[in-house]
Amino acid sequence: MITSVQILSLLDQGLVDYSQVDALQRSLHEEVLAGGEDTLIVSQFTPTWTAGRHTKPQDIPSTTIPVIRTDRAGSATWHGPGQLVVYPVVRLKEPGGSRPVDPRGRGLGHRHGA
Numbered sequence: 001m002i003t004s005v006q007i008l009s010l011l012d013q014g015l016v017d018y019s020q021v022d023a024l025q026r027s028l029h030e031e032v033l034a035g036g037e038d039t040l041i042v043s044q045f046t047p048t049w050t051a052g053r054h055t056k057p058q059d060i061p062s063t064t065i066p067v068i069r070t071d072r073a074g075s076a077t078w079h080g081p082g083q084l085v086v087y088p089v090v091r092l093k094e095p096g097g098s099r100p101v102d103p104r105g106r107g108l109g110h111r112h113g114a
Contacts, residue, residue: 005090010043018048018068018079021087028089038090045079052076 008028010016021043028039049060049067052074059076060067067076079085 004037005088006037006039008039008041010041014044015046015081016043018045018050021045021085022068022070025087025089032089032091038088041085041087041089043085043087044081044083045085047080048078050077050079 008024010021021041025041028036028041032038047065049062049065050070050072051060051067052070052072054073055069055075065078065080
């Protein structure tokens, strides 16, 4: 159960670059895995397409907007002004178990030998 969450609002910075928030999210992920505080990142991005592992060229209707390849599943996602994005970076438990789960979907025991 999550008892407290730090809210990290980037809204006062206006539109932010997707890559910067992605790097922040990955850094916070490592901190949370090490026992750090659960965090919600709140932001709005400059116009950007993200292209997940399943993206096909026809999934991106406009190549005039930067396209950032990601290691995440899914297809193309547009990010931009007026779209509020909230990323939860929280420590999860396996369903019915007590081992922590990597927020990317894998039990931590798979990486740490537990």
